[in-house]
Amino acid sequence: MMDYGAIPLKRLIEQFERMPGIGRKTAQRLAFYVLGLPVEEAKGIADAILDACEHIRKCSVCCNLTENELCVICGNPSRDRSQICVVEDAQDLLAIEKTREYKGVYHVLHGAISPLDGVGPEQLTVKELLARIQTGEVKEVILATNSDVEGETTAMYIAKLLSPLGLSVSRLAYGLPVGSDLQYADEVTLSRAIEGRRSML
Amino acid sequence: MMDYGAIPLKRLIEQFERMPGIGRKTAQRLAFYVLGLPVEEAKGIADAILDACEHIRKCSVCCNLTENELCVICGNPSRDRSQICVVEDAQDLLAIEKTREYKGVYHVLHGAISPLDGVGPEQLTVKELLARIQTGEVKEVILATNSDVEGETTAMYIAKLLSPLGLSVSRLAYGLPVGSDLQYADEVTLSRAIEGRRSML
Numbered sequence: 001m002m003d004y005g006a007i008p009l010k011r012l013i014e015q016f017e018r019m020p021g022i023g024r025k026t027a028q029r030l031a032f033y034v035l036g037l038p039v040e041e042a043k044g045i046a047d048a049i050l051d052a053c054e055h056i057r058k059c060s061v062c063c064n065l066t067e068n069e070l071c072v073i074c075g076n077p078s079r080d081r082s083q084i085c086v087v088e089d090a091q092d093l094l095a096i097e098k099t100r101e102y103k104g105v106y107h108v109l110h111g112a113i114s115p116l117d118g119v120g121p122e123q124l125t126v127k128e129l130l131a132r133i134q135t136g137e138v139k140e141v142i143l144a145t146n147s148d149v150e151g152e153t154t155a156m157y158i159a160k161l162l163s164p165l166g167l168s169v170s171r172l173a174y175g176l177p178v179g180s181d182l183q184y185a186d187e188v189t190l191s192r193a194i195e196g197r198r199s200m201l
Numbered sequence: 202m203m204d205y206g207a208i209p210l211k212r213l214i215e216q217f218e219r220m221p222g223i224g225r226k227t228a229q230r231l232a233f234y235v236l237g238l239p240v241e242e243a244k245g246i247a248d249a250i251l252d253a254c255e256h257i258r259k260c261s262v263c264c265n266l267t268e269n270e271l272c273v274i275c276g277n278p279s280r281d282r283s284q285i286c287v288v289e290d291a292q293d294l295l296a297i298e299k300t301r302e303y304k305g306v307y308h309v310l311h312g313a314i315s316p317l318d319g320v321g322p323e324q325l326t327v328k329e330l331l332a333r334i335q336t337g338e339v340k341e342v343i344l345a346t347n348s349d350v351e352g353e354t355t356a357m358y359i360a361k362l363l364s365p366l367g368l369s370v371s372r373l374a375y376g377l378p379v380g381s382d383l384q385y386a387d388e389v390t391l392s393r394a395i396e397g398r399r400s401m402l
Contacts, residue, residue: 044216
């Protein structure tokens with residue numbers, strides 16, 4: 001363990017190091033960057049963190065992050081409220097928004113079922129999703145959880161819950177990434193791509 | 202430009218994005234990580250930033266970063282004060298400390314001469330270095346600035362300044378990185394390695 005010679009510096013490096021994808025070297029680089037800033041600018045970073053934590057909350061309808069009662073999507077009257085796309089977190093929502101393809105609304109679960117991590121349906125916003133669907137406006141639910149074990153489990157759990165309600169429930173398609181080379185695809189992806197093949201004629 | 206739907210979130214992403222080596226996607230990931238933290242922990246990050254900015258200053262001897270009057274190296278009586286290793290910034294100092302080879306003291310310039318960026322010797326701690334050397338205790342100066350144009354210029358400038366003082370002034374050795382493959386070395390490094398070859402007998 002390096003001796004940085006200054007406790008506040010060490011503390012700052014440790015804080016950065018705890019962030020996802022930030023190793024010791026990057027943490028050190030970021031801490032020195034912050035120290036090299038004019039005090040006002042460094043305070044701007046601290047303020048942005050405090051401000052975000054204090055003012056960001058969950059949308060009262062879809063649980064997306066927002067600073068108002070409704071998120072920017074639920075507050076948009078032109079979105080199709082009969083279609084709900086269920087995602088694990090707000091970042092997944094942003095990824096789908098970027099495609100500019102989807103015109104429905106969302107539901108953000110804030111996680112995925114993972115018994116090993118102690119996350120069950122009660123820790124997610126599944127109850128809120130059911131309550132929304134019971135209003136009767138919803139016709140289709142797209143389960144856009146990740147394609148890992150937790151995401152699959154979550155999708156299957158929700159699909160089962162929804163099955164008595166007579167809705168259209170779908171899952172995102174699996175297959176080869178666009179522009180990818182077939183020979184480099186892993187077997188699971190490739191077998192899913194064959195399984196999900198679509199007629200061209 | 203994505204619409205994050207919440208101004209504080211956007212501001213936080215922008216703050217992270219301005220940090221060195223952090224792109225849009227990483228900035229987004231970090232911002233969502235911070236938002237997902239319990240409020241107390243997020244405040245801990247903000248506090249660490251403010252605390253570091255308020256309490257870290259330059260060592261009154263070597264200009265290394267410290268929270269006290271003297272940095273941890275200048276305050277250590279067992280370090281050899283006759284040897285000064287001149288580095289561009291505190292991170293370079295840490296890199297040299299990691300080798301556990303060097304027992305002398307340091308001088309941190311806080312930059313390198315770069316006329317295009319408006320950085321001349323006056324913006325660096327060159328004056329402080331000269332004042333230290335004039336106390337007479339110093340016998341050797343090792344110029345450990347980077348091996349890019351700015352670092353070379355700075356080393357040459359300081360070497361020239363020191364030449365009338367009758368000290369031993371040296372520069373770090375150039376050559377092949379240890380464990381590297383000769384065929385992948387760039388020409389400049391390789392020609393420096395040949396130039397600086399050392400007798401083995």
